[in-house]
Amino acid sequence: MDVAAYAIEAAIEADHWWFVGRRWLFSSIINKCDLSRDADVLDVGTSTGANLQLLRDLGFTRITGLDQSALAIQFCAGRGFGQVRLGDVCALPFPDASFDLVLATDIIEHVDDDLRGLQELRRVLKPGGCLLLTVPTFSMLWGLQDEVSHHKRRYRLGRLLKRLDEANLSSRQYFHFNYLLFLPILMSRRLMRLFKIRVGTENEINTE
Numbered sequence: 663m664d665v666a667a668y669a670i671e672a673a674i675e676a677d678h679w680w681f682v683g684r685r686w687l688f689s690s691i692i693n694k695c696d697l698s699r700d701a702d703v704l705d706v707g708t709s710t711g712a713n714l715q716l717l718r719d720l721g722f723t724r725i726t727g728l729d730q731s732a733l734a735i736q737f738c739a740g741r742g743f744g745q746v747r748l749g750d751v752c753a754l755p756f757p758d759a760s761f762d763l764v765l766a767t768d769i770i771e772h773v774d775d776d777l778r779g780l781q782e783l784r785r786v787l788k789p790g791g792c793l794l795l796t797v798p799t800f801s802m803l804w805g806l807q808d809e810v811s812h813h814k815r816r817y818r819l820g821r822l823l824k825r826l827d828e829a830n831l832s833s834r835q836y837f838h839f840n841y842l843l844f845l846p847i848l849m850s851r852r853l854m855r856l857f858k859i860r861v862g863t864e865n866e867i868n869t870e
Contacts (some may be wrong), residue, residue: 663835666738672831673712673868674864675712681712682783684712685712685716685768687839688713688716688765688767688794689716689720691794692720692762692763692792692794693720694716696714696791697762697763697792699721699722699723700718700722700723700724701720701722701724701763702724702726702760702761702762702763702788703717703724703725703726703761703762703763703764703765704716704727704728704756704760704763704764704765705717705725705726705727705760705764706726706751706754706764706765706766706769707728707729707730707732707751707766707767707768707843708727708734708735708738708746709729709731709737709770710727710734710737710738711727711737711738711740711743711746713727713767714727714738714743714746715741715763717765719798726756726761727743727744727747728746728747728748728749728751728754728755729747729748729749729787730750730751730801732748733744733843734746735748737862749859750764751769751772751773751779751782751783752772752775752778752782753755753775754783754786756786757786757789758785758786759785759786759787759788759789760788760823761786761787761789761791762787762792763791763792763793763794764783764787764791764792764793764794765777765793765795765848766783766793766794766795766796767794767795768771768796768797768798769795770795770797771797771798771814771815771817772812772814772815773814773856776814776815777825777829778826778827780826780828780829780830780831781813781829781830783829784829784830784831795826795830796817797817798817799816799817799819799838817843819836819838822836822842835838
């Protein structure tokens, strides 16, 4: 992710409607996993720490963050989230079956070998553990945010489910979210491209 995008994300994630909605959705999914609050939890691709804060708010006490960016780790340290480990989703620095819950929210689209990344997530999950995985969808929605976030791809559901099956991950539940915004996002990104509108990140737009 670009440096400017980290700074903007850290500044707005507490109140921006996108992040507020994601926290509500993630909280609901995590609570359905019915885990004890001393379960071992891993957040892969911690970025500026939004998931770490969410997990703390939910009462989890054994949380590990990991990111491949030293800058992201600095952001987390500055926000009081403690030590976040440096590492890559395709080579996780943890033993097999280490975690009861793994969060990988908007991560595997960043790596060349997404299957390898999913296999690593599967490897560090304990038997019966839960994986919360999100990805950006639909290639036609490709826009500035994909570029500043250094995405490699967007997904269709069929491709993602195939990858999960290849990684020996079973899907308990899967769905699109924020789908009501499909047309507004598509139109806004096409207009931005047409009129060559440039901002540091799309998170600067409509932050109310």
